[in-house]
Amino acid sequence: MFVINCPYCGERDQSEFSCGGEAHIVRPKQPTELSDDEWAEYLFMRKNIKGVQFERWNHAHGCRKWFNMVRDTSNDKIHAVYKMGEKPPVL
Amino acid sequence: MTKYRISKTRFVDQTKTISFTFDGKTYHGFEGDTLASALLSNGIHLVGRSFKYHRPRGIISCGSEEPNAICQINDNTDLTEPNVRATEIELYDGLRASSQNCWPSLSFDIGGINNFISPFIPAGFYYKTFMWPKGFWKKIYEPLIRMSAGLGKSPTQPDPDIYDHKHEHCDVLVIGGGISGIISAKLAAKNNLKTILIEDKNILGGSTIYQNNKNFIIDNQKSNEWLINEISELEKLDNLTIKTRTSLAAFHGYNYLLAKENISDHLPLDKKRGIIRQRLWKIRADKVIVAAGAIERPLVFHNNDRPGIILANSVKKYLDFYGVSTGLNNIIFTNNDSAYETAVSLFEKGISVKIVDIRKKSSSSIVKNAQELGIDIYWHSTVVNTFGYKKIKSIEIMNLSEDGSNVTGNKNKIHCDCLAISGGWTPMVHMHTQSGGKLDFRDIDQVFVPSEKGENHINVGSCNGDFELEEIVKNTINKVKKFLNINEDGFDKISVLCSKELEKKNIWLLPNTIAEGKTKSFIDFQNDSTAKDIKLALREGFKSIEHVKRYTTTGMATDQGKLSNMHALGIIADTAGVKMGTLGTTTFRPPFTPLTFGSIVGRSVGKFFDVVRKTSIHEWHIQNNAKFENVGQWKRPWYYPINNENFHEAVQRESKAARDSAGILDASTLGKIDIQGSDASEFLNRVYTNAWSKLGIGKCRYGLMLNEDGMVYDDGVTTRLGENHYLMTTTTGGAANVLYKLEDYLQTEWPELDVYLTSVTDHYSTASICGPNSKKILKKLFPNKDFSDEAFPHMSYQDAIIDKIECRIMRISFTGELSYEINIESRYGKSLWESCIEAGEEYKITPYGTEAMHLLRAEKGFIIVGQDTDGTMTPIDLQMDWIVSKKKYDFIGKRSLYRSDTIREDRKQLVGLVTDNPNEILEEGAQIVSELDKKPVEMIGHVTSSYFSPNLNKSIALAVVKGGKKMKGQKLFVPMENKNINVTVSDFIFLDKENKRIHA
C-alpha cells in the first residue's frame, strides 16, 4: 500500500488509484498500415519488469487524471511521477 | 487460594474472584488472569489433543506463540469463537471455554489411537495414502479426517458483534510496549513527535515488568521498579497515545500498518453487547520503531510434548506475574542462562527446582546466583525421555559426549511435575520482513536478525537480537536518537547492570540412545511434525525449506510456526551439512496473529456490504409488487407478478402486452455520458465502429464500441443534442468502465481533441414506452407535440415540457416496437412515470421488467452485450457487419478485425436456434454439438439467450456456434443430463424482419 504523489492532487493513498500498465506505448497513427505482427506487438506485448518500470496510473477515485510513474516493482519505490505528454525522466 | 496460586502480585487482583467453566466444569480465577494462568492455578495442564496423533497436550507458553492451548469459547451461542489461544484470553465472569480436537472427550480421545499407529503416519502420509482407491476419498477418508482432525467449530449464527475500522496518521509508531518500546516512545514523544505506542497485552512492560531479579539493575533500582516509574511518566506525555490490547497484524510498504484493538473481548458477557468488539486501525506512520521482542525456543528431544512441559520464561511469568506455580517439583532444561532467572524465582518462593544444562559450564552472575542458592545443576547433560501420560511425572537424563553429538553413561531418572525448557530466543523479525526488510544470520547464537536497510523503520530490543538488558537499553537509546534525529534524551546518565552470558551452545536435535526413527521429538506441536518427518522429507529429495515445510506441514498451523521454524531450519542444515544462514527462512506473511473476519470486514456488513443504487421510480415498483434483479449495484424491476402469477406467467403477460398494446419500462439505469466540445463528433468517430460526422442535430444513432482487440465492449444509442453536444447511453453494467476507457483515450492518446466527458447516469430518469399504442399515450402526455412520422421520425429526439418540467423525448426502440423514451431530471422521475401510467390506463399500459425486456429484444434479434457476447465476439461474429464502417480510416479495434485470428471462418458466430418441439425451452449456457456419437463429444457452441416467445408462440434462442453463419437450416443437438434436444439453426431475427412495427 504505497502513497502516490498525484501531479494534480498531491499525496494520496494507493487505494485511490488504478494502474494502467506499461507507459509510453503509443497507439500507432496508421494502424491499417501495420502487419499482423506489428499490430500484435502494439496490442499484446507488454514488459513485466522486476525492477524499475515506467507505468501509467489513473487517479480513479480522485481527479480521474492519467499520469505516468516510475516504480521499482521489486520494492515499490517510486522514483518519479510526471504528467502525460511530459518526457520520461532519465534515471 | 488454590494449591498452585502461591503468591500475590501487583498484576492479579486476588480480591476479585472470577468464575468460568472449562469443558463444562466450573473453576475460579482472579481479575488479571488469562484463561491459561487460571487453569494452571487450578492445576490443569492438559488442555487439548494434538492434530495428527491426538497426543495429550498442555499449555506450553504464555503468549501468541501458543500451539497447544487452543480453545472454543462460548460454544453454542452466537458469540462462539474457535481456535482462541488460552494464553491470550483475559479471564472474565461467565467465560465458557472448551478444548478442541478431541472426540469424544479430552481425557478419552478415540483419535489417540493414531498415537499407537504413528509409525504408519509419516510425513506426506495424507498425500501418499488417501490417493487410492479413488472413490474412497469422498465417502470414507474425508469425513473421517474431518471428524477427528477438526480445529474447532465455526459459528452457525450471524455474528452479533460490531467491528470498526479507523484511519490514523502519526509521526512515530512504536510496536511493542516492552522496555525498548517504552524507551523509544518516550524519546519520540518528548521530542515533539506525535507518537503511538501499541501493545498487545492489557498492560505495558513486557517481560521486564516482572523482572525482580537482583542481577538486573537500572539506575540502582531493580529493573521492574525502574520500568514501573518510566511507565507512569509515559502516561503523562501529551504527544503520546498508548493503545493496549492492540496487536499489529500487518506491516506493509510505505509504513502502512494494520493493528487490531480488542475493545470488549475481556468484558463479562453482559457488558459485551451493544459496543464495538474489535477495531482495525489503519495506520500510516512517518517512522516505525519495531520493538516486538523475542520468543523463547523449545528444545527438541524424545517425548518433548507432554503436558507439564513449559517454556522456562513462561514458567517465570506465571510465577512472578500471575503468582501461579506451574509445578511444585520443577526441573529446568536449558542451553542458556535466561532459564536460570526462572530457577532463582522458583527457589526464592520455596519451590523445588533442579537444572539440566547442555553446556559444560557458565560463568555469568545469574548462574553463580543459582549455584550460591544451592540449586542442583546437571551440567553437560540432556533429557532423553519423559514419562507421564496426561501430565509429566519424571524424566531420564544422560551425559552428552564431548562434542554433543551423542549421549554417554547411564540414564538418571528424576521425578518432577513440571519441566521448564529453554532453547534460547528467537527475535520476532516478522514485522521487519513483512515490510520488505531482509535478515542476516548470526552464528554465535544462531538467530536471524534484521539487516537494517529500511529508511523509515528500525528494530530495537530483542527483536533486533539484543538480548542482554544493558545492550537493550543502551542500543535502543542510541538507535532511536539517530533515527529520529534527537540530541536531548534524558537518558544520558543511565546505568545498567546485568548478567552476561559468555558460554553459548545449541543443539537443534538433542541426541538419544534410541534409534532416530523410533523417537518422537516434536518440532511443530500444533501440526504434530517431528524431527524424523523433516529428515524423511530430506531423504525423499525435498531440499528447499518451503517444500519441506509444505510436505511435513511444519509451521503451517495457526501459530504459523512461531516455535518451530528455527528448529526445522536447524535440523535441515545439520542433516544436509550446510550452513544455516544459507538456507534462508520461510516467508512470514501477515497477519502475525489470526484476525477475526469481523475485524477485516468492519462495518461493511448487512446493508453496508455494498452500495445499492435505486432509480427515482423505485418506490412505485415496490408498491406495484415488483420482484427485483441486481444489475451491478442497481436494483432493477425483474417482473411484476399480479395475483398469484409465477415468474413465467408474469413475463409472458408483460411481453405480450408490450406488443399488443403498450408497455412501460424503467430504463433509468442505463449509463449516460454527456459529451461536449468542438471535437465531439470526431471523438465518437474514433470510439464507435460506425460513422458519426453526418448525424444531424436532433438525431439518434446506435453505436457499437470495441476494444482495441476488436471484441465488442459496449453498445448504446447516442443522441446529438447540439452542434457540439451529445448524450451517449451505455449498458447498465458497463457505464463506469466505458467512461474510464473513454477518458483514458482522451487523456493519453488524443489529448489534442477538445472533448469533455461527464457522467450523468444519476441525473436523469428514463421512462420507456413501447407498443402500437405508445404514440397515442405520448399524444396525451404532450398534446401540443406533433408525433407524425414526418415531424418526429424514428431515431430522432425532441425537447418537450411536461407539467412545466423540461424533458427529452427520444424515439428509439430496443424491443422492435414503436417506442419512445422520456428523459427527465431524476427528481421528477416518479411523477413522470405516474403521469405515463395514468395516460396509458385506457390502453392497459403494462409495466414490464428486465426479463420481458430481454425476451422482447431477443424476438427482434437484438444482442445484449455481456449476455450474447463474452469478450471474444467481434461485430462480424455477431453478423453486424452493417455497423462497421468501411470508409472510416480508423476507430478503436478496427485493425484487429482483420487479424489472422479474427478472420477465421470457424469462429463462433451468432445464430438463432429453434427447437423442433416448440414448447421445449433451452437452458442458457447449454452446450451445442453437431454429432452425438462422436467421442470425445465436440462442443461447437453454446446457447446465450433463450425464452418462450408469447408473440410467436414458440421457443426461441440465440446461440454462438462455430461457423454458424453458414449453417442456417442445419440440425444440431443440445445434449442435456437426461435427454438430447433437437434444434435447427435459424435467422436470429425472429420477428418483424421488415421493421414494420417500429414505424407502425
Ligand SMILES: [Zn+2]
Ligand atoms: Zn489526482
